Amino acid sequence: MSLDQGALAARPERRGAAALAVLSGIAGFLLTLAITLFGLVVVTFVIGRVVPIDPVLAVVGDRASGDVYARVRAEMGLDLPLIEQFRIYLVKAVTGDFGRSVLTTNPVIADIRTYFPATIELATLGTVIGTLIGIPLGVFAAVRSGSLADQIVRIVGLVGYSVPIFWLGLMALLLFYARLDWVAGPGRLDIAYDYMVAPVTGMVTVDALMQGQTEVFWNAVSHLVLPACLLGYFSLAYISRMTRALLLNELGQEYVITARVKGLSETRVIWRHALRNAAVPLLTVVVLSYATLLEGSVLTETVFAWPGIGSYITNSLQNADMNAVLGGTLVVGAAFVTLNLLSDLLYRLLDPRTR
Amino acid sequence: MAAASPLRLWLTTSEPRSRMQARLGGLYQGFRRLARNPTAVVGLAVVVLLVLVAAFAPLLATHSPTAGGDLRTERLLPPGPVFWLGTDDQARDIYSRIIYGSRLTLTVVVLVTVIATPIGLAIGTISGYFGGWIDRVLMRITDIFLAFPRLVLALAFVAALGPGIENAIIAIAITAWPPYARLARAETLTIRNSDFIHAVRLQGGSSTRILLKHVVPLCLSSVTVRVTLDMAGIILTAAGLGFLGLGAQPPTPEWGTMIAQGRRFLIDQWWVAAMPGIAIFVVSLGFNLLGDGLRDVLDPRSVR
Numbered sequence: 001m002s003l004d005q006g007a008l009a010a011r012p013e014r015r016g017a018a019a020l021a022v023l024s025g026i027a028g029f030l031l032t033l034a035i036t037l038f039g040l041v042v043v044t045f046v047i048g049r050v051v052p053i054d055p056v057l058a059v060v061g062d063r064a065s066g067d068v069y070a071r072v073r074a075e076m077g078l079d080l081p082l083i084e085q086f087r088i089y090l091v092k093a094v095t096g097d098f099g100r101s102v103l104t105t106n107p108v109i110a111d112i113r114t115y116f117p118a119t120i121e122l123a124t125l126g127t128v129i130g131t132l133i134g135i136p137l138g139v140f141a142a143v144r145s146g147s148l149a150d151q152i153v154r155i156v157g158l159v160g161y162s163v164p165i166f167w168l169g170l171m172a173l174l175l176f177y178a179r180l181d182w183v184a185g186p187g188r189l190d191i192a193y194d195y196m197v198a199p200v201t202g203m204v205t206v207d208a209l210m211q212g213q214t215e216v217f218w219n220a221v222s223h224l225v226l227p228a229c230l231l232g233y234f235s236l237a238y239i240s241r242m243t244r245a246l247l248l249n250e251l252g253q254e255y256v257i258t259a260r261v262k263g264l265s266e267t268r269v270i271w272r273h274a275l276r277n278a279a280v281p282l283l284t285v286v287v288l289s290y291a292t293l294l295e296g297s298v299l300t301e302t303v304f305a306w307p308g309i310g311s312y313i314t315n316s317l318q319n320a321d322m323n324a325v326l327g328g329t330l331v332v333g334a335a336f337v338t339l340n341l342l343s344d345l346l347y348r349l350l351d352p353r354t355r
Numbered sequence: 356m357a358a359a360s361p362l363r364l365w366l367t368t369s370e371p372r373s374r375m376q377a378r379l380g381g382l383y384q385g386f387r388r389l390a391r392n393p394t395a396v397v398g399l400a401v402v403v404l405l406v407l408v409a410a411f412a413p414l415l416a417t418h419s420p421t422a423g424g425d426l427r428t429e430r431l432l433p434p435g436p437v438f439w440l441g442t443d444d445q446a447r448d449i450y451s452r453i454i455y456g457s458r459l460t461l462t463v464v465v466l467v468t469v470i471a472t473p474i475g476l477a478i479g480t481i482s483g484y485f486g487g488w489i490d491r492v493l494m495r496i497t498d499i500f501l502a503f504p505r506l507v508l509a510l511a512f513v514a515a516l517g518p519g520i521e522n523a524i525i526a527i528a529i530t531a532w533p534p535y536a537r538l539a540r541a542e543t544l545t546i547r548n549s550d551f552i553h554a555v556r557l558q559g560g561s562s563t564r565i566l567l568k569h570v571v572p573l574c575l576s577s578v579t580v581r582v583t584l585d586m587a588g589i590i591l592t593a594a595g596l597g598f599l600g601l602g603a604q605p606p607t608p609e610w611g612t613m614i615a616q617g618r619r620f621l622i623d624q625w626w627v628a629a630m631p632g633i634a635i636f637v638v639s640l641g642f643n644l645l646g647d648g649l650r651d652v653l654d655p656r657s658v659r
Contacts, residue, residue: 035495035499036498036499036502039499039500040499040503043503043508044511047511047512047514047515048515158640158643158647159636161587161639162587162636162639162640162642162643163632163635163636163639163640164591164594164595164611164632164635164636164639165591165595166611167614167629167631167632167635170614170618170621170628171629173621174621174622174625178621295504295505295507296506298507298599299506299595299598299599302598302599313510314510314599317510317514317599317601318600325511325514326511329507329508329510332504332507333503333504333507333508336502336507337503340502
């Protein structure tokens with residue numbers, strides 16, 4: 001009782017300190033985010049400058065006269081000093097103006113808006129699968145640490161770290177699509193279903209459900225399940241490994257012994273006490289894994305002809321469409337950077353030990 | 356035990372006569388600890404095998420890696436007694452191509468390591484040793500690179516520099532150094548105020564000398580572990596770039612490029628794409644197993 005009162009008395013001051021910590025944490029996050037995103041813009045600008053393709057030639061062709069060449073060059077702002085060019089580039093990048101794609105002739109940002117939801121759909125489902133299986137698997141391995149089961153979980157994880165994702169994707173297509181015919185093949189929908197769903201969120205499964213098109217929905221699921229399981233496996237490899245390490249660390253703490261001595265059931269000790277203390281770092285692990293999947297889906301999308309941002313970047317690359325490549329890189333990079341730093345912030349905000 | 360060889364006695368003596376003997380003895384002890392970990396031994400065996408295969412590729416290969424056979428009769432043959440792992444669409448022997456491909460894989464791993472490790476070590480030790488604004492600027496740059504998506508960045512670099520194995524190596528190296536810098540900085544922070552560093556400074560040792568002769572060697576073991584663990588990732592990234600057509604160009608027998616070529620015949624001639632993938636998988640698994648084992652040996656803090 002007296003302890004409670006003591007805690008109460010100390011509370012206003014602590015709450016003030018906590019609020020301050022939260023504020024400074026958020027401010028630090030925003031500052032780091034701004035600096036890192038600025039760095040990203042610098043890097044893509046530099047990449048755009050060293051590219052051996054002459055952007056003027058790409059527009060005027062190699063038969064244009066010197067006059068035309070010079071005029072187009074001036075129109076594109078390429079005769080300005082580099083620093084001025086960068087300033088213009090930065091302003092445009094911040095407002096989402098990445099120029100036009102030579103390949104699709106649309107503004108790059110419009111393209112990205114149609115392609116990005118497909119990537120989010122895939123990466124989200126992958127992370128959900130990876131988390132739902134990875135965490136129990138990691139807990140299981142930590143509880144039976146050193147046993148054969150632990151070794152098997154470790155090998156499953158190591159295989160995930162070692163196998164080329166595009167190759168596994170091809171093999172999965174060969175087995176489950178071509179041989180067993182359990183799932184639909186590459187692409188997002190069978191051609192017959194194209195255009196039947198109006199794009200609202202851009203995620204076909206969500207749109208089909210919202211518009212009550214169950215047939216289209218199941219077709220989309222059948223296309224989605226294989227690449228999502230594949231990404232889920234990679235996320236599982238990482239999440240199960242981290243869960244095991246974090247939980248092992250907690251299980252070595254004294255409060256766990258206390259809980260056991262109190263006579264709590266082992267299930268309760270693990271799930272309610274130890275895992276709860278590992279929850280915050282685990283959350284950051286899941287966020288990080290999500291960021292990695294957003295990026296890592298480049299190869300998976302290519303294998304499964306999934307019309308996401310990864311396919312968009314690689315397609316543009318093969319056609320020397322630098323506006324699209326750099327715009328796509330910036331958007332994926334910004335999403336990755338934000339999630340990456342967000343996981344850091346979450347850790348600081350949610351875990352009182354870091355204050 | 357009584358029949359211990361003189362060499363082992365020399366290696367395990369508690370009073371080494373020379374620095375060389377002490378060093379070799381330390382290596383031997385480390386190796387003994389590594390040898391007790393069965394999965395690490397498997398990893399080491401795979402890596403040694405990779406080096407041997409790369410070195411003796413001309414002896415091991417049964418056919419030319421780039422010149423095709425008879426296009427009418429030897430295209431897309433399944434694995435058999437003449438072509439052990441089958442042939443591709445140019446009637447080339449897949450087994451021989453994989454054997455020669457090991458050279459490329461090894462080149463990529465070695466070159467990326469040779470480029471990225473010194474950069475990381477230099478930035479990390481300088482940052483940790485001098486502190487102050489140098490530290491802040493260098494670490495900010497490192498953090499920026501660390502927060503970048505590596506594969507997408509490598510993609511953009513290769514797009515700018517043009518496809519090819521050399522540019523792929525440069526691109527991977529540019530994205531690979533930041534973790535080493537972080538690690539080297541952390542190590543440097545723990546040793547920069549130790550007595551022996553003060554002693555060297557009092558004797559008039561320059562900062563360069565302290566960094567190169569005393570700080571860097573102490574950072575090496577933890578960085579080595581990290582580099583070994585990263586090698587699988589390097590191999591996978593290089594193969595991924597090859598698969599996207601941005602790494603090694605055909606007809607180079609690069610494993611990722613080979614998978615991309617086999618993709619067209621996936622359904623009917625699965626072995627063309629399957630075999631190089633198995634090679635990539637085995638080699639990266641080997642590096643991962645070895646890295647795990649090395650971490651337990653070299654990094655006393657992570658011992659469970």
